[in-house]
Amino acid sequence: MIANKNFTIVGAGLVGSLLSIYLAKRGYKVTVYERRPDLRKNRMSAGRSINLALSDRGWRGLEGVGIDDEVRKIGIPMKGRTIHNLNPPIPLLKGEKGGLTFQPYGKDHQANYSVSRGGLNCLLMDIAEKHDVKFLFNEKCTHVDLKTTTAxxxxxxxxxISEIKSDRIFGTDGVFSAARMALQTSTDRFTYSQSYLDHGYKELTIAATKSGDFAMSADTLHIWPRGNFMLIALPNLDKTFTCTLFFPFEGEISFASLDTKEKMLKFFNEMFADAVALMPTLAEDYFANAASSLATIRCFPWSFEDKLLLLGDAAHGIVPFFGQGMNCGFEDCVVLDGLIGLTPSLSKGEGDWTRIFKEFETLRKPDGDAIAELAIENYIEMRDKVADPKFLLQKKIEACFSEKHPDKWTPLYAMVTYRTDMRYSEALSKGKRQEEIMKKIMAMKDIEKKWDSEEVEKEILKMI
Ligand SMILES: Cc1cc2nc3c(=O)[nH]c(=O)nc-3n(C[C@H](O)[C@H](O)[C@H](O)COP(=O)(O)OP(=O)(O)OC[C@H]3O[C@@H](n4cnc5c(N)ncnc54)[C@H](O)[C@@H]3O)c2cc1C
Known part of the structure; x- marks a missing residue:
């Protein structure tokens, strides 16, 4: 243990629990304060979505402390998206059949893993405790005194009320962070914005079959894209699927308008007929589960001297449409640990933490902003474009070109999700450039007929 160095983490969610392992492995005495009861004793919701997609940036965060194999045991690999088209099905591209379309996420070995939020959070806390991290539950942070490092x-x-003085405080208390509030109220020129989507989400369930199996293919993420709204489903280990309906709060077709069982069932039967058939508790779930809101939080700076640092959603809350919020928070842990590792004197309990915190926020802020922007853009792609034949053709052209020239082109989704060597900000700017090129390619005469031709390949090569 590094002599007399006590670190406080506020929030034992996914990022706080992983961060505690990183810091404990570096030799610090870590105590995590969590406002909820211990998830492992109370089978309550772990907050927000029931399950989430874990991808390569997240895996890198887990690998960094050697716990990826343990987590893999509770994950279900999803190799792509299965699109459930409206009946009659959208016009199909050559070689595609029926009302379902499969879109691989990337190359054969690339997959996102569906994991239970609660299951992952419990596992991270169990592992952290093995490294002598102490968790205190039912402890809500109400105030942080920045000058005295007292929470x-x-x-x-x-x-x-307990007042805890420590050497450093890490705020991983999520979108509505109390630690962030200290920066907002007690420092000069703290920039902060929060913006909500007009859409919210509600979780529903697809049951296991009578024989106890999955009711649909479990190796993909299912999407019912419907223009202004969509339903998605991710598999769970108990052979159910958790569905999330992303839907407008207000308006003609909205949570507000579907206010009776009859209206709701009529609408679901029109829009998601194949899913309704698999949802025996749809009506109960729909009216029992509240619609939750979706916000993007941007703020800066993320630190105060060597006393406080924000990570995860507390620093950069994003909407969930790229499946990157947790992955980005896990990457935060990797980046911070890397910076700590570059300061050898820290192992003797000394070192310039102010510099580490500054470098961290300077490095990560552009990436937090980039993934926030990408997440909003991907909402439009998921609910609207994935059912558009032109969009599907564009993706095919990109995949085909990238297959031939992997060093020259990586599709945006793959850059964000699988290229852990590339920053989100770089993926965003490369993605914009590639989109400009693809606009020109899609405008080529008879592109539908010659999309995999040498002519198209040469045209892209000319523009890169
Ligand atoms: C519908 C939905 C789907 C999502 N899907 C994905 C996905 O597929 N992939 C992905 O990577 N991300 C996804 N995300 C984003 C992901 O959930 C978050 O990015 C992630 O949970 C952030 O982790 P965190 O630890 O920073 O915050 P949280 O998980 O919010 O944890 C914060 C913790 O702090 C505690 N806390 C809060 N206030 C206080 C306080 N005052 N005192 C003490 N404790 C406090 C909370 O109880 C909580 O335990 C999704 C989000 C939503 C809403």
Whole structure:
């Protein structure tokens, strides 16, 4: 243990729990304060989505502390998207059949893993405890005194207030971070914005079959794209699927308008007939589960001297349409650990933490902003474009070209999801450039007929 160095982490969610392992492995004494009860004792919701997609940046975060194999045991690999087209099916490209279209995420070996949020969070806490991390539950952070590095917590059960002074505080308390509030209220020129989508989400369930199997293919993410809204489904280990309906809050077709069982069932039967047949508890779930909102949070700076640093959603809350919020937070842990590793004197308990925190936020802020932008753009792609034959053709051309010239072209989705050597900000700017090229290619005469021709290949090569 590095002499007398006590670190406080606020929030034992996914990022706080992983960060605690990184810091404990570096020899610090880490205590994590969490406002909820211990998830491992109370089978309650772990907050927000029931399951999430874990991809390469997230895996890199887990590999960094050697726990990827343990996590893999609770994940289900998804190799691509299965699009459930509306009946009658959208016009198909040559060689495609029926009302379902499969779109691989990337190359054969590339997959995103569906993991239970609660299951992953519990596992991370179990592993952290093996490294002597201490977790204290029902402790809500109410205030952080930046000058004295003191965090105040109110215990939900006893109402007791504790004031905890430590050497450093890490704020991983999510989108509505109390740690961030300290920066907002007690520092000059703290920039902050939050913006909500007009759409929210509601979770529903596709049951296992009577024989206890998955009701649909479990190796893909299922999407019912419907223009202004969509339904998605990710598989769970218990052979159910958690479906998420992303839907407008208000308007003619909205959570507000589908306010009776009859209206809701009529609408679902029109839009998602094949899913409804697999959802025996649809009506109960729809009215029991509240619609939740989706926000993008941008702020800066993320640190105060050598005393406080924000990571994860507390620093960069994003909408979930690229499946990157947690992955980005796990990458934060890798980047911070890398910077700590570059300061050898820290192993003796010394070192310039102010510099580390500054370097961290300077490096990560452009990436947080980039993934926030990409996430909003991907919402439009998922709910609208994935059912558009022109868009599908464009993706085929990109995949074909990238197959022939892997050193020259990586599709945007693959750059964001699988290229852990590439920053989000770089993926965003390369993606914009590639999109400009593809616009010109898609405008070529008879592109539908010659999309895999040498002429198209040469044209792209000319523009790169
Ligand atoms: C519908 C939906 C689907 C998503 N799907 C994906 C996906 O597929 N892939 C992906 O990578 N990301 C996904 N995300 C994003 C992902 O959920 C977040 O990015 C991730 O949870 C961030 O982790 P975090 O630890 O920073 O914050 P959180 O997970 O929000 O954890 C914060 C923790 O802090 C605690 N806390 C809050 N306030 C206090 C306080 N005052 N005092 C003490 N403790 C406090 C909370 O109880 C919580 O335990 C999705 C998000 C949503 C909403």
């Amino acid at each position: 105040s917590f109110e215990n939900f059960e006893t109402k007791k």
